[in-house]
Every structure is written in C-alpha cells, then in structure tokens.
Amino acid sequence: MRILWHITCLLLFHRTKLFIGFFIHGIVGGKVSAPHSRPYMVYIRDKISKVACGGFLVREDYVMTAAHCKQSHLMVYLGVSDKNFLPDGIEVDPIPHPKFTMKRTGHDIMLLKLKTQATLNKIVGTITLPNSENEGIAKDCMVMGWGWKKYHDESPSNSPSNVLKEANVTLIDSENCGTADTLCTEGSTGPAQGDSGGPLVCGGVAQGIMYFSKNKGNADHFTAYTHISHYIPWIQSIMPLDMPEMLDQVSRSV
Template sequence: MSIFWFITTLLLLHFCTPGVGVVHSIVNGKVSIPHSHPYMVYIRDTQTHSACGGFLVREDFVMTAAHCKKDNLRVYLGVDDTNRLPEGIEAVAIPHPDFANKQGHDDIMLLKLKTIATLNKNVKTIGLPKTKGEAIPSNCMAMGWGWKEYTHTSPSNVLREVNLTLIQNCDTSDLICTEGESGPSQGDFGGPLICGNVPHGIGSYYINKGATGIMMYSKISHYLPWIHEIMNVHELWKSKLDAFNISDIRVCMIVKMSTP
C-alpha cells in the first residue's frame, strides 16, 4: 500500500469514528448575503482576540451569552467582513446573576453600550419574544463568524448561516436545542437562534452524541422578566441624556444669554 493510501485510510477512519471529528461549527452552512442580518453583532476581546456573536435588541443593548464575558470587550455593529471592522464600542457587561460558568444554566448576558448605536440599513435592532410561554417555530436559523472546519481553528471572516430544526423532546423551561453536524461553533456562541424571524435562543454549548451533536441554546423567553428589569433600569432616554455633550449645553446657554 502506498503512503498516500495509507494516510487517506487513517483520515477516513478518524472522521468516520462516532464522536470524533464532530466539532461544533457552521460547516454545512452558507455565506450570508452582506448585511442581510443587520442586528448581528461581532464581539471581541481586544487583548485575547477571542470572539463571540451577539445581537442588537435596543439602540443601547446587545444580547449574548454570559460565558462570553471578558475584561476588554468591544462591540462591532454593521459588520460583514471581520477583516474590515468599524470602530468598536465599549460596553458594560451585565451577565445573569445566577450564571456560574455551569453548562445549561442562565447563560445569558446584556451588554450596555457606552455609545448609542446609530441605526441605518446595516445596523438594526431585532425584537424579542413577547411572552414567557410563547410558542417557538421548529424551523430556525443560526449565524456567526465562528469556525467553519471540523478539525482546527478556522474562523470565518464573513458572516455565515445555516438552517436548523428544533428537537422538541429537548425543550426545557430554560433551554432549547438543535441536533446535527451543523450549527454554532467557537466564535458563534452568544449569537441568536432565529425562529420565525424572532430570536428565541442564544448559542450556549455543544454536546457530542455519537455521529451527531446537540447544540444547546438559552431560551430567551424564560428570561424576559430579568431582561425587562435590566433594560427598564437603563431607559433609553437616560442613555441619550448621558450622551448629550456638555459643550452642547454651553452652546445652548450662550445662545440663550445672547438672545434679546
């Protein structure tokens, strides 16, 4: 047997062995049309360069996974190609208070933007589920800039997406899941699972199971009371007032004083 066929045989054995080579990634997806998901947010730590996904839920709030919390996070809006990033926005991380780095528990976080997002055709918000018991359509989509190969670090510089189907018997009070060899990967966690044009899940973690895998998502509707509590504390008008430059106030005073 030639060395070529020997190596080929070893590779086939490796990839066909159950539970081996089935690394969580958007492998079987496709490249998204540029800016077709304007709510998508690229999140990166400026020191370690580790990345996560997220999505804009209000002009001043991004939603993502709590395990994506880092010390030097920057949020990038309106991104298509990560090789051409816009200026990043600093954010204050607000993870769920019960999150303790345990898989499947309270892996949700809000990022309060220090600079309010300017909405345009490439930057838009996406609405959340309306009620805690809201029914979730089974046909969904995940997207992100994460790994696109099974066997090694291979982040995509452009946004990719994949169609997925919910597993009904996996649904719990705070988790939903999809099954297969496709789905979110390293770099995609924190991104949304869109079902019926609504984000119902947040990519959290992956479980190998034989030749396939199960991807777990934090169920957003379960956390609506906490989400609304945090966002109501930080009302948007307060953020806009904070962003109002002191120089603008001085200009207003000068104009008023000079008016007869």
C-alpha cells in the same frame, strides 16, 4: 494573440476559484450571508485576549449575548459583514445574569450596555425578542456567526470565518433537550467554536442564545441555546422603561 488570450482566461479562472474558495468557511454546513442582510448581528471581541463571540442588537444601547462570553475588555462591532473591514468598536458594560456560573449550565445570558448608542440604518438594526414565556416557536430556525468551519477541529487548516455565515437548523422536542430554560437543535449543520452568543432565530424572532454544543455518536451534532423568553422579567429589570416600546419598534424594523 490567441495563446495569450487563453493564458489570460486560465489565470482569471484560477483566481476566481481561489476567490470563491475563500467564502466556503464558517458555521458548519452553512452558506455565506448576503452582505448586511442580518443587520442585528454583532461581532464581539476582547481587545486584550482577542477572544471572540457573536451577539445581536436588541435596542440602540443594548446587545444580547451569552454570559460565558464575558471578558474584561469587550468591544462590540456593529454592521459587520466581513471581519477584514471592522468599523470602530464600541466599549460596553457587561451585565451577565446574576445566577450564571461557569461551574454549571443554565442562566447563560448577558446584556452589554453600549457606552455609545448605535445609529440604526440599513446595515445596523435590531431584532425582535419574544413577548412572553408561552409564546409559540417555529421549528424551522436559523443560526449565524463568524465561527470555525468544523466542529471541535483545532488543526491549522481550521480557522474562524472572516465573513458572516448562516445555516438552517430544526428544533427538537423539549423532552430530548434538557432544562426548561433551554432550546436544542441537532443535525450535521449548525454553530461551532466562535459562534457562542449568537442568536437562534425562529420566525424572525431571536428565541435563543448559542451556548453549548457537543458531538453525538453519529454525524449529527447537538447544540443547546438559552431560551430567551424565560428571562423576559430579568431583561425588563435591566431595560425597564422602554421594553414594550422596544418590542413594538423592532417588530416594525424586521
């Protein structure tokens, strides 16, 4: 009986190691998000090409993401923690910024109009947007997504995460960043392939949209984000009636 008990313990220990190991993939250097702790996060995937991006819910009928994530048959999935258990997808009408082009950087922002409005609850919620272009931004921020676990690694061992992951990042000075409509972070942790369109969250506010990253000469990685506050007038032109009410509403819900 004692031998049988030891064998059982060893088997359980081995299975536990495998189970824990499953949860160490995703955003580079990040950790697994507590299930449904980021209710604004949206998984976006084209139902034909299967190309995937991240996004975030800003109102019951709108998701924000990167314009370069535009595909012909996009579906959004709300309240997702583990991609192995996707809810029914919602079809959308994509509205990319009119000045966006794949030929150059800038204006990489898109709104997705949901054809069926989201029902807000404990696992589906909205996130606050900036109030104005001059709003101060906290330097300590967070990124999240279901992307690859290594930067620019196309080996068979690298794959997207099934579970939502998050990582802490720090904004760098604007003079070392790029254009005026861009925010930047650098370091050994952060978003990778498959995380495009997800939010840069600073002080509980969605301040940026992930759109570009590159390796530096050292171990650090450089990531650029569309600076959302620069596009408040355009956002208001798409959602003209409820924008002030939305900002107040999401402030109370976060």
